[in-house]
Amino acid sequence: QKEVEQNSGPLSVPEGAIASLNCTYSDRVSQSFFWYRQYSGKSPELIMSIYSNGDKEDGRFTAQLNKASQYVSLLIRDSQPSDSATYLCAVRVDSNYQLIWGAGTKLIIKP
Amino acid sequence: DADVTQTPRNRITKTGKRIMLECSQTKGHDRMYWYRQDPGLGLRLIYYSFDVKDINKGEISDGYSVSRQAQAKFSLSLESAIPNQTALYFCATSDSQLGVPTQYFGPGTRLTVL
Numbered sequence: 001q002k003e004v005e006q007n008s009g010p011l012s013v014p015e016g017a018i019a020s021l022n023c024t025y026s027d028r029v030s031q032s033f034f035w036y037r038q039y040s041g042k043s044p045e046l047i048m049s050i051y052s053n054g055d056k057e058d059g060r061f062t063a064q065l066n067k068a069s070q071y072v073s074l075l076i077r078d079s080q081p082s083d084s085a086t087y088l089c090a091v092r093v094d095s096n097y098q099l100i101w102g103a104g105t106k107l108i109i110k111p
Numbered sequence: 112d113a114d115v116t117q118t119p120r121n122r123i124t125k126t127g128k129r130i131m132l133e134c135s136q137t138k139g140h141d142r143m144y145w146y147r148q149d150p151g152l153g154l155r156l157i158y159y160s161f162d163v164k165d166i167n168k169g170e171i172s173d174g175y176s177v178s179r180q181a182q183a184k185f186s187l188s189l190e191s192a193i194p195n196q197t198a199l200y201f202c203a204t205s206d207s208q209l210g211v212p213t214q215y216f217g218p219g220t221r222l223t224v225l
Contacts, residue, residue: 008151032212043201043216044154051211088153092212099212103153 004091006102015111019076023089023102026070032092033065033072037085038104044088048074079109114138115217117202123223130189132220134202142205143185144214145169145177147198154201160185161207192224 003026013019021035032051036044050056050063050072062075072091076083089102115136124130134143145157146169156169158177166179174196178186189196199221203214 034213041199041219041221043219045216046213049211049213090214098156098159099214101154103151 004089004100004102006087006089006105008103009106010108011105012108012110013079015079015081015109017079019079019083019107019109021074021076021087021089021105021107023072023074023091024070025072025089025091025093025100027091027093027100028067028070030067030070030091030093033063034090034092034099035061035063035072035074036088036090038088039085047087076107081109081111083107084109115202115204115215117200117217117220119220120218121221123225124192125225126191126193128192128224130192130222132187132189132200132202132222134185134187134217136183136202136204136217138204138206138215139182140204140206140215141182142207143179144203144205145175145185145187146201146203147171147196148201148219149198157187189222189224192222194224197222197224 005024034049035047038044048063050065056063060077064073086104086106088104090099118133144159146154160166160179176188202217205214
């Protein structure tokens, strides 16, 4: 059974601090990794994708991938109250481009 | 206008009723998906379709059926709704020509089965 694991939280972070969200996956051949943000009652929206080991930065967001450790993380710098949401990790695990989803981590940014 | 639309947005029905949820997209994507989301369980794939003639079961297809009427339309049916099908349902699309499996979601349908 291919799995994607996330800490459900909630993770509480002060405004302006760095929020660190983590995701582990079980399938060593996974090739593509995605972070989605989902506000309560809304649909998931893509924040970042990462395909190679290392860091990928986009504005206040940095995705980090370590395939050897089967670990992908999302860092949010200068956290804002508007970042309060559930963050979903998704992993592509096969050639059919299907995604396996984690259950999400609820992030709360406290003013 | 939204690229991926779902109708209805909210639906309350009774056990045993047949329900259809509809999804339309203007993104021109070939692949479409139906997910359900329950609190604490994340997104679970019900059915997916790679084109009009290619429909596949996901991990939780029992009790559901789908129809891909056109490249832009993908409908989900509950033949005889039961209370444990109460959930938030999302349609999503992706484009195989892009070479990456990024999925784009509709706004969701909140279904309550009494």
